[in-house]
Amino acid sequence: AQKVTQAQTEISVVEKEDVTLDCVYETRDTTYYLFWYKQPPSGELVFLIRRNSFDEQNEISGRYSWNFQKSTSSFNFTITASQVVDSAVYFCALSESRAGKSTFGDGTTLTVKP
């Protein structure tokens, strides 16, 4: 069975601070896919990134970066120089190679204060 753990329920930072959201996953598959989604206060769910298990290269997109480490089964998300607009709930998710089933973490609520 697959499992995703986001140990940080809530994080509060002041604007311009860097913040890292942790994600640890469990799966028996050797082929799997990891995702991050953002849910701002307006409620919609927005895709941020997808990574497959064979691609451990870290990714940077503007102020966002992701660190994928298979050795520790982690897929952490860092926001550099946080802004108030980054305030949202962030979900980490896992899909195994048996396409269809997906598992989400419980989410981390990030509050960025001005």
Add this chain to the structure above:
Amino acid sequence: EAQVTQNPRYLITVTGKKLTVTCSQNMNHEYMSWYRQDPGLGLRQIYYSMNVEVTDKGDVPEGYKVSRKEKRNFPLILESPSPNQTSLYFCASSPGGTGELFFGEGSRLTVL
């Protein structure tokens, strides 16, 4: 505009009164899925469909039914709603079962 459309967006109903939440996507995606979101529990998968006439259970299928008669539509059916089905429901679609999910705006359901 590429989108996933859910209806109704808000619904208050009573225990036992059958209801259907519709979901439609205009992106020709093969994969569709339903999730419920409850405080502190993240999103939990209810049912998913890899293609027309192909559906499978997610992690919390009890009390729900789905059908996939057409590629674009994937309705969620609550035959006899109960208060523990009060939740925020999201429909999603994807080009494939392991791809990026495109979500609808959500349907907030309250069962009294």
